[in-house]
Amino acid sequence: xxxxxxxxxxxxxxxxxxxxxxxxxxxxxxxxxxxxxxxxxxxxxxxxxxxxxxxxxxxxxxxxxxxxxxxxxxxxxxxxxxxxxxxxxxxxxxxxxxxxxxxxxxxxxxxxxxxxxxxxxxxxxxxxxxxxxxxxxxxxxxxxxxxxxxxxxxxxxxxxxxxxxxxxxxxxxxxxxxxxxxx
Numbered sequence: 001x002x003x004x005x006x007x008x009x010x011x012x013x014x015x016x017x018x019x020x021x022x023x024x025x026x027x028x029x030x031x032x033x034x035x036x037x038x039x040x041x042x043x044x045x046x047x048x049x050x051x052x053x054x055x056x057x058x059x060x061x062x063x064x065x066x067x068x069x070x071x072x073x074x075x076x077x078x079x080x081x082x083x084x085x086x087x088x089x090x091x092x093x094x095x096x097x098x099x100x101x102x103x104x105x106x107x108x109x110x111x112x113x114x115x116x117x118x119x120x121x122x123x124x125x126x127x128x129x130x131x132x133x134x135x136x137x138x139x140x141x142x143x144x145x146x147x148x149x150x151x152x153x154x155x156x157x158x159x160x161x162x163x164x165x166x167x168x169x170x171x172x173x174x175x176x177x178x179x180x181x182x183x
Contacts, residue, residue: 003029003050005068005074006041007065012180013101014046014071015081018064019087020062023055032085032106032163035170036052043178044074052087060091072099072148075156086161098163102180104173113144124183125151126176130159130170 020026025043028034028049033040040047048067050146052060064082071080084092089108093116102124120126127145129138138155154172163169 001050001053001063001066003048003070004037005070006037006047007017007074008044008046010039010044011046011075011078012044013079013081013177014048014075015040015083016067016071017047017049017065018060018082018084019049020085021054021087022052023056026067026087027051030085031166032147033088035166036083036173039170039174041173043181045174045177046071046078048145052091054102055087057091059085059116061094064091064095065097068095068097068099070120075149079181079183081180083173084178096121096179101183102126103148104176105168106173107133107136107163110141110144113139113141116148119145119148119151122149123181127151129155130161131155131157132160132162134161135159165174 017033019030028051037047037049083104084094085106088110089105095110096111096117106128
C-alpha cells in the first residue's frame with residue numbers, strides 16, 4: 001500500500017482518510033474522500049488516502065495503521081485525525097492508536113459502533129448519521145454511541161447512506177478537523 005499524500009506548505013494537522021467498502025466500489029476517489037483530500041491542504045491539514053486491499057476488517061485496520069505511520073513520520077509534531085466513511089468509519093472504530101487526536105465517522109455501521117474500541121476513549125469523536133440511511137438506522141447508532149466519551153452526534157436531515165452531493169459533508173468534516181487542529 002502506497003498512500004497518496006497531499007501536503008500543505010506547513011501542516012498544522014494531518015488526516016488519514018478511509019473510504020467506503022472496497023467490495024462495493026469504494027476507493028480513495030470516492031467524492032467525500034477525494035473532496036477532503038483536495039480541500040484539507042487549503043486549511044494547512046495534510047491529507048493521506050489509499051485504497052484498502054481487502055474488506056477484511058483486520059487487514060484494513062493494518063493498512064490504516066500503516067497510513068498513520070506515514071503521517072506520524074512525516075509530521076511528528078501535529079495532531080492526527082482519522083476520517084472514515086461507511087466501511088472506513090467501521091475500520092476507524094477499531095483503531096485506538098495513541099497518536100490519533102480524534103475520529104470523524106460518517107455513516108458508520110451501527111453494528112461496529114456497539115463494539116468499538118474508541119467509545120471509552122476521552123479524545124474527540126464526531127459521529128455523523130444520515131437521517132435516511134438505508135443500512136444503518138440513526139436511532140440504533142445513537143443508542144450505540146450514547147455512552148461514548150467526548151463524542152458529538154449529528155443527524156443530517158434528508159440524507160441517505162450515499163450522501164447525494166458530497167460537498168456539504170466535506171465542508172462539515174473540514175470544519176471539524178480544523179477545530180481539532182486548533183485545540
